[in-house]
Amino acid sequence: QKEVEQDPGPLSVPEGAIVSLNCTYSNSAFQYFMWYRQYSRKGPELLMYTYSSGNKEDGRFTAQVDKSSKYISLFIRDSQPSDSATYLCAMNDPRGAQKLVFGQGTRLTINP
Amino acid sequence: DVKVTQSSRYLVKRTGEKVFLECVQDMDHENMFWYRQDPGLGLRLIYFSYDVKMKEKGDIPEGYSVSREKKERFSLILESASTNQTSMYLCACQNLYEQYFGPGTRLTVT
Numbered sequence: 274q275k276e277v278e279q280d281p282g283p284l285s286v287p288e289g290a291i292v293s294l295n296c297t298y299s300n301s302a303f304q305y306f307m308w309y310r311q312y313s314r315k316g317p318e319l320l321m322y323t324y325s326s327g328n329k330e331d332g333r334f335t336a337q338v339d340k341s342s343k344y345i346s347l348f349i350r351d352s353q354p355s356d357s358a359t360y361l362c363a364m365n366d367p368r369g370a371q372k373l374v375f376g377q378g379t380r381l382t383i384n385p
Numbered sequence: 386d387v388k389v390t391q392s393s394r395y396l397v398k399r400t401g402e403k404v405f406l407e408c409v410q411d412m413d414h415e416n417m418f419w420y421r422q423d424p425g426l427g428l429r430l431i432y433f434s435y436d437v438k439m440k441e442k443g444d445i446p447e448g449y450s451v452s453r454e455k456k457e458r459f460s461l462i463l464e465s466a467s468t469n470q471t472s473m474y475l476c477a478c479q480n481l482y483e484q485y486f487g488p489g490t491r492l493t494v495t
Contacts, residue, residue, distance in 0.1 A: 281425070305482040307482070307483065307484075309486075314489070314491070315488055315489065316389075316475050316477075316486035316487050316488045316489045317428075317475070317486045318486070319483055319484070319485065322482075322483055361427070361428070363484070365482045371416055371435075371479060371482065372418075372430060372433065372443075373482070373484055375427055375428045376427065377425075377426075377427040378427055
């Protein structure tokens, strides 16, 4: 079983829809949770960063962490064609080496 | 903004060649990483470094080596390139737990 599971998609939604992207994980020691966005032929860019459980909002993006269920989500409101990209979740165990464990990435397309 | 640059965006090499991929960061971060990214396999960690002249193996170090002679520069070396090393190579530097990536090098080995 992988430490981090993420549905690779592809996911295709109409412009303006609310998008929900999710990851599950197995290591209860994970404390830091990140979402990266990767456009085609580019490197991943850090989108949002949360520590422990709770919600964090940044414009149209909301990151949610539920540690009791070992489940994290990224919501995109009023989705735009420019949001079309691959979204990767990542998390870190602060007790261990400072490495990140990445999900496989979900490929998202927003249709105009 | 953190800037991470990689020496080439696209590279084509022949089987058996020695290949150098260079990465430079401008933020004085201690930690640097090399990943490869393949369809269906996601990001896989090759090597990482916590400081100058220090290196640690990641999950798939076989066929690769690294060099970190200066804090801002982390090089990935393919001693004898093989076709199964055709991939997208991504370098990252890290501040606390946030990693910042370069644009990637798409390497094709023929």
